[in-house]
Amino acid sequence: MWKDRRLLEILRINHPIIQAPMAGVTNVNSTVATGYCGVLASLGAANFKLDVLRRSIREIRDAGVSVFNVNLFTISEKTSDEGIVPSPELRNLVLGYHDELNLGGLPELENIYGPTWDQLAVLVEEKVPVISFHFGVSANLVEFAKSNGAKVLCSATTVKEAIELEAAGVDVVIAQGFEAGGHRGSFLSPDLPPTVGLFALVPQVVDSVSVPVVAAGGIMDARGVTSALQLGASGVQMGTAFLTCDEFSVSQEWRKQLRETHSEDTLITRAISGKPARAIPNRYVTELEVLDESFLPYPYQYSLSSKLRALANKQENRDFMVMWSGQGSRLGKCQSVSNLIQNLVEDCRVLLS
Ligand SMILES: Cc1cc2nc3c(=O)[nH]c(=O)nc-3n(C[C@H](O)[C@H](O)[C@H](O)COP(=O)(O)O)c2cc1C
Numbered sequence: 001m002w003k004d005r006r007l008l009e010i011l012r013i014n015h016p017i018i019q020a021p022m023a024g025v026t027n028v029n030s031t032v033a034t035g036y037c038g039v040l041a042s043l044g045a046a047n048f049k050l051d052v053l054r055r056s057i058r059e060i061r062d063a064g065v066s067v068f069n070v071n072l073f074t075i076s077e078k079t080s081d082e083g084i085v086p087s088p089e090l091r092n093l094v095l096g097y098h099d100e101l102n103l104g105g106l107p108e109l110e111n112i113y114g115p116t117w118d119q120l121a122v123l124v125e126e127k128v129p130v131i132s133f134h135f136g137v138s139a140n141l142v143e144f145a146k147s148n149g150a151k152v153l154c155s156a157t158t159v160k161e162a163i164e165l166e167a168a169g170v171d172v173v174i175a176q177g178f179e180a181g182g183h184r185g186s187f188l189s190p191d192l193p194p195t196v197g198l199f200a201l202v203p204q205v206v207d208s209v210s211v212p213v214v215a216a217g218g219i220m221d222a223r224g225v226t227s228a229l230q231l232g233a234s235g236v237q238m239g240t241a242f243l244t245c246d247e248f249s250v251s252q253e254w255r256k257q258l259r260e261t262h263s264e265d266t267l268i269t270r271a272i273s274g275k276p277a278r279a280i281p282n283r284y285v286t287e288l289e290v291l292d293e294s295f296l297p298y299p300y301q302y303s304l305s306s307k308l309r310a311l312a313n314k315q316e317n318r319d320f321m322v323m324w325s326g327q328g329s330r331l332g333k334c335q336s337v338s339n340l341i342q343n344l345v346e347d348c349r350v351l352l353s
Contacts, residue, residue: 001349006212007235010151010171011130012067014038015345016235017225018153018174018214019242019337021071021132022182022324023047028059030247030337035065037341040130046073046113050122057126069130069153070123073113074137075190075298084109086304087294093287097308097320107306113299116141124148132174136161136187142169155185155216158196159208164188166209174237175205179218181240181326183277184268190275199231206232220331222347229352240326245337253316254280254323255334263327272322274301280329283319284308 002008007016019026019034023044034041043060045053053070060068086094086106094106123131124147131145132153145152146169155174156162162173176185177198186192198217206213212234219228220241228236243250243258250258257280267281271288275298279285284305288295295301305320312320333340 001352004212004229004234007172007214010212011040013040015341015348016214016229017341017344018042018069018235018237020182020216020237020239021045021069021134022239022242022248023071023073025243025249025324027247027249028056028063030242030245030249031056031060031068032063032065033247033337034242034341035060035063035068037338038345039341040067040069041065042069042071042130042132044071045119046071046134048119050118053119053122054126057123057128067129069132070128071132071134072116072119072123073135074116074133074141074187075113075135084296084300086296087291090288090291090294090296090304093291094304094308097284101308101311101320103307103311107303109296109300109303111299112303117144120145123150134183134185135190136185137165137168137170139168153214156205157184157186157201158188159201159204161186161188162205162209162213166211170211172212172214172234173205173209174214174216175201175233176237177201177215177217178268179263179278179327180216181243181266181278181329182324183273183275186276191270192276198228202228202231202233218326218328220326220328222344222351224328225344225348226351240329241332241340242337243325243329244332244334245340246335247337251313251316251321253318254321257318257323258325258329258332259334261325261329263330266325266327266329270295270301272302272305274298277324278326280323280325282321282323 021042021044215228215233216237
């Protein structure tokens with residue numbers, strides 16, 4: 001049923017669907033369950049320590065999944081936390097929340113991601129078959145990633161970024177539209193929220209690069225998948241649609257908000273991590289948004305809320321949780337991942353026939 005088979009052949013999958021890597025949400029269990037369904041399962045591993053990373057890869061393989069993707073961030077080269085100090089306004093606001101919740105002083109500010117080259121060395125040693133990057137990728141990194149046979153993917157949010165990724169040697173470009181949940185993969189103007197919607201982005205990227213293009217952003221069901229294929233994409237990458245699947249690490253409160261929040265109420269904000277990302281706003285986001293100029297550089301802004309988030313997750317307190325979401329979240333269903341994919345493929349079959 002799939003006419004364009006380039007992605008299927010490059011990634012060795014049955015259906016042109018990639019379950020998006022989602023750091024903090026995807027886990028070994030979700031990767032295994034998704035990997036059994038003939039699509040590309042992805043593990044978001046940007047925040048994994050090296051031993052956990054190696055163990056997770058082996059557990060996925062031991063469970064019988066041979067084709068899967070592990071995703072890293074590429075902006076974690078900065079290892080010195082020196083000079084990263086919150087402004088008095090930011091500090092006082094967050095300390096106020098700490099007082100309210102008896103959390104004591106602010107946490108140590110740290111970079112929880114990377115180091116990318118060390119993480120990549122583990123992926124290469126373990127012969128991970130597919131490696132994807134967010135926030136751009138250099139030719140050196142691509143060359144190293146491919147050195148043990150992996151296929152390499154990376155997100156682009158503009159035509160210019162897609163052209164740069166192809167020149168760096170990636171096998172597949174993921175065109176990420178404005179609708180997408182989580183962090184923008186932008187890297188040429190990383191701190192400006194991109195404004196290109198998926199319907200405008202995909203055909204222009206397809207016309208500008210020769211590698212297969214995968215569409216990402218707001219795709220929740222077979223209508224979205226088949227439309228993306230019509231636009232010239234060779235496949236899709238879906239994140240938000242998986243957030244309400246049983247196997248993914250998403251709290252009940254977050255799942256509830258995903259089902260109830262209207263598209264226009266999700267927001268691209270730098271308040272959570274310091275980089276533009278689409279989320280469901282809550283008290284933390286709304287009150288911090290006014291301090292836009294004071295945000296710490298990514299990812300230190302994220303680590304500023306580490307104690308708050310840990311407590312909020314435990315108590316399911318929506319005021320201080322992080323609830324990433326794409327614009328299509330209300331189309332999501334609570335179900336197992338195998339149900340989601342079975343229905344998706346069946347509905348695509350009907351729409352394509
Ligand atoms: C909760 C969440 C976490 C995400 N984390 C990552 C990540 O770690 N790495 C990455 O490449 N993309 C990440 N993304 C972005 C996805 O790759 C993809 O672009 C996005 O999910 C597509 O939009 P959709 O959510 O509307 O399907 C994340 C998205 C969400 C919703």
